[in-house]
Amino acid sequence: MSETVVHGEAIEWSEEEEEDSDDSEEEYTSPSQPLSSANFDKDRHLVYLQMMYELLPYHYQSQEINRLTLAHFIICGLHFLGATDRVDKDEVANWVLSFQAFPSNRASLKKGEFYGFYGSRSSQFPIDENGDLTHNNSHLASTYCALAILKVTGHDLATIDSESLLLSMKNLQQDDGSFMPIHTGGETDLRFVYCAAAISEMLGDWSGMDKEKAKNYILNCQSYDGGFGLIPGSESHGGGTYCAIASLRLMGFIGVDLLSNDSSSSILDPSLLLNWSLQRQASDGGFQGRTNKQSDTCYAFWIGAVLKLIGGDAFIDKVALRQFLLSCQSKYGGFSKFPGALPDLYHSYYGYTAFSLLEEPELSPLCPELGLPLLTSLGICKGGGGNHQKS
Amino acid sequence: MDSVATVPLSERPEWSDVVPLTQDDGPNPVVPIAYKEDFRETMDYFRAIYNADERSPRALRLTEEALRLNSGNYTVWHFRRLVLEELEHDLYEEMNFIESIAEDNSKNYQLWHHRRWVADKLGPEVAGKELDFTRRVLSLDAKHYHAWSHRQWALQALGGWENELDYCHELLEADVFNNSAWNQRYYVITRSPFLGGLEAMRESEVSYTVKAILANPGNESSWRYLKALYKDGTKSWISDPSVSSVCLKVLSRTDCFHGFALSTLLDLLCDGLRPTNEHRDSVKALAGEEPETNLANLVCTVLCRVDPIRANYWAWRKSKITVAI
Ligand SMILES: [Zn+2]
Numbered sequence: 001m002s003e004t005v006v007h008g009e010a011i012e013w014s015e016e017e018e019e020d021s022d023d024s025e026e027e028y029t030s031p032s033q034p035l036s037s038a039n040f041d042k043d044r045h046l047v048y049l050q051m052m053y054e055l056l057p058y059h060y061q062s063q064e065i066n067r068l069t070l071a072h073f074i075i076c077g078l079h080f081l082g083a084t085d086r087v088d089k090d091e092v093a094n095w096v097l098s099f100q101a102f103p104s105n106r107a108s109l110k111k112g113e114f115y116g117f118y119g120s121r122s123s124q125f126p127i128d129e130n131g132d133l134t135h136n137n138s139h140l141a142s143t144y145c146a147l148a149i150l151k152v153t154g155h156d157l158a159t160i161d162s163e164s165l166l167l168s169m170k171n172l173q174q175d176d177g178s179f180m181p182i183h184t185g186g187e188t189d190l191r192f193v194y195c196a197a198a199i200s201e202m203l204g205d206w207s208g209m210d211k212e213k214a215k216n217y218i219l220n221c222q223s224y225d226g227g228f229g230l231i232p233g234s235e236s237h238g239g240g241t242y243c244a245i246a247s248l249r250l251m252g253f254i255g256v257d258l259l260s261n262d263s264s265s266s267i268l269d270p271s272l273l274l275n276w277s278l279q280r281q282a283s284d285g286g287f288q289g290r291t292n293k294q295s296d297t298c299y300a301f302w303i304g305a306v307l308k309l310i311g312g313d314a315f316i317d318k319v320a321l322r323q324f325l326l327s328c329q330s331k332y333g334g335f336s337k338f339p340g341a342l343p344d345l346y347h348s349y350y351g352y353t354a355f356s357l358l359e360e361p362e363l364s365p366l367c368p369e370l371g372l373p374l375l376t377s378l379g380i381c382k383g384g385g386g387n388h389q390k391s
Numbered sequence: 392m393d394s395v396a397t398v399p400l401s402e403r404p405e406w407s408d409v410v411p412l413t414q415d416d417g418p419n420p421v422v423p424i425a426y427k428e429d430f431r432e433t434m435d436y437f438r439a440i441y442n443a444d445e446r447s448p449r450a451l452r453l454t455e456e457a458l459r460l461n462s463g464n465y466t467v468w469h470f471r472r473l474v475l476e477e478l479e480h481d482l483y484e485e486m487n488f489i490e491s492i493a494e495d496n497s498k499n500y501q502l503w504h505h506r507r508w509v510a511d512k513l514g515p516e517v518a519g520k521e522l523d524f525t526r527r528v529l530s531l532d533a534k535h536y537h538a539w540s541h542r543q544w545a546l547q548a549l550g551g552w553e554n555e556l557d558y559c560h561e562l563l564e565a566d567v568f569n570n571s572a573w574n575q576r577y578y579v580i581t582r583s584p585f586l587g588g589l590e591a592m593r594e595s596e597v598s599y600t601v602k603a604i605l606a607n608p609g610n611e612s613s614w615r616y617l618k619a620l621y622k623d624g625t626k627s628w629i630s631d632p633s634v635s636s637v638c639l640k641v642l643s644r645t646d647c648f649h650g651f652a653l654s655t656l657l658d659l660l661c662d663g664l665r666p667t668n669e670h671r672d673s674v675k676a677l678a679g680e681e682p683e684t685n686l687a688n689l690v691c692t693v694l695c696r697v698d699p700i701r702a703n704y705w706a707w708r709k710s711k712i713t714v715a716i
Contacts (some may be wrong), residue, residue: 234540
């Protein structure tokens with residue numbers, strides 16, 4: 001993995017193909033081991049994640065701004081492996097909470113800023129003499145990651161100030177229903193609609209977004225082939241399709257019965273979506289993110305979860321998919337994007353979520369619409385799938 | 392790396408009056424990063440300048456150094472915009488700067504957001520520049536998602552539609568499997584103010600696509616595009632003989648993949664196409680001894696065989712068939 005890799009942001013699907021520099025080889029000194037294995041190698045993944053938990057190699061410095069996201073991959077990844085006891089939960093929760101931005105008073109909520117979680121320490125500054133934030137760099141993706149970590153470490157989200165967070169999140173929603181990631185400006189697309197929906201779900205409060213507008217934006221992103229692009233008019237993409245379907249599910253606009261319902265009564269074209277999604281499984285068994293592109297570990301989750309959410313996962317060739325994923329399992333632990341490449345945190349995390357979708361016994365079950373471990377006791381995915389009532 | 396960056400900031404006279412503002416990672420940092428010294432130093436100086444809100448020429452240069460180390464850092468990009476505005480900096484120069492950053496790594500959202508901000512300020516006079524820039528990026532990676540999004544935005548916001556269909560053709564000539572180029576083609580025929588929309592373009596587009604399909608019957612992109620040409624409902628694809636005839640032509644060949652032709656025929660049958668003997672014969676020729684009277688069922692049976700990775704799906708499609716043909 002080279003320094004140019006920007007795969008880090010949770011909801012930032014960049015598709016680098018030029019990442020094959022081998023200068024990180026030195027970082028992983030491990031005794032020589034067989035190249036690929038026939039099974040999910042839990043022990044090696046634990047070693048990998050724990051090593052990353054203790055110290056991220058310098059290659060990750062270029063993703064410094066997304067440090068909460070990197071932490072999310074590691075800590076939620078450890079949870080999938082049933083190993084959250086390897087981290088000090090209180091220490092982690094306190095660290096995450098230290099990234100939350102607060103308004104000095106309720107009046108400042110109207111100034112158009114968003115009060116969520118910062119992505120990293122480098123953009124955070126001490127409060128000034130008036131008790132105001134000098135710079136508020138709260139970001140929607142970081143906020144999603146922060147809440148995700150708090151959830152899996154067992155922190156009670158009822159104790160955090162969600163009112164200012166949700167009230168100010170409204171400031172990020174645009175007239176077309178999309179969301180900006182940060183109030184200082186940024187690209188608006190389906191990723192941040194998804195973040196807003198997942199945040200609302202985790203906090204159990206939908207007052208921070210206009211669901212109807214968000215729905216209309218999502219539907220505008222469905223392409224002629226049945227998949228969804230990240231913005232209206234753009235090419236169907238596994239990540240965009242995931243954000244679309246998971247958001248519609250979280251908002252209660254579609255249920256598990258999507259395929260069995262009469263197509264004409266549906267808000268989207270479910271049969272074309274199913275066909276497009278299944279067609280993404282390539283002859284090597286892996287999933288590609290777009291038509292005629294190479295298979296890539298992370299799309300086993302992005303597309304696999306879409307299929308799970310629309311009730312089409314039984315049609316996946318699971319044996320072939322498992323084989324592909326195992327060919328991306330690194331001898332150092334973790335997963336790479338393509339077979340034989342070096343592992344990175346992003347593809348490792350989505351490798352775990354993919355194996356969880358495949359019901360690998362060594363992994364915790366998955367909540368597909370949140371992209372997180374299923375935590376029924378904590379209110380994530382109650383009854384296996386968010387709020388399903390039509391609203 | 393820029394040569395200037397090889398001298399540490401702390402040793403440059405220009406920066407001697409600035410006290411770097413170190414990042415407070417607290418007593419128990421979680422997932423610490425093993426920063427390299429130049430990264431740590433640059434970001435500490437950036438923090439000092441950003442916190443002091445110093446919108447100066449040297450601040451602009453510092454953001455460049457910081458962006459060369461982490462071009463995905465949206466805070467640095469944001470501050471750079473504030474400085475550019477304050478200094479009324481030449482935005483054409485800024486475009487060159489963006490292009491030089493893109494040479495190292497053009498796959499980040501922040502760079503393209505910044506590019507859009509600059510192009511939006513300069514307006515329609517840079518329409519051609521934006522099309523050239525994205526063309527250069529696409530010449531290295533013809534499926535570059537950010538470049539395509541930016542190009543679509545530039546067309547909508549700044550104009551320059553005139554040659555876009557030719558450009559799509561050029562890319563499809565180079566690689567007919569390039570789904571991004573097919574997507575762009577659809578974007579152009581449905582949105583270009585010069586082409587009259589889908590209905591006006593349908594006939595010529597169908598014949599273009601049929602040629603592409605016959606040259607590569609295993610190309611999913613062209614089949615999807617063909618179906619999309621009937622999306623506006625003004626002409627039904629079951630009544631257009633071109634669609635079923637391209638299926639028949641492909642099915643009659645023995646040297647190619649039949650999956651997409653079969654799945655298109657299945658869709659046509661499910662949508663109400665009355666099959667002819669020619670349809671029946673061409674499918675039966677592939678089916679061998681399968682004892683099936685319903686043609687749609689038979690198509691599914693063959694699909695299970697020619698597309699085994701989706702065999703469960705085709706079996707399910709078969710179970711859902713309601714047409715008795
Ligand atoms: Zn990937």
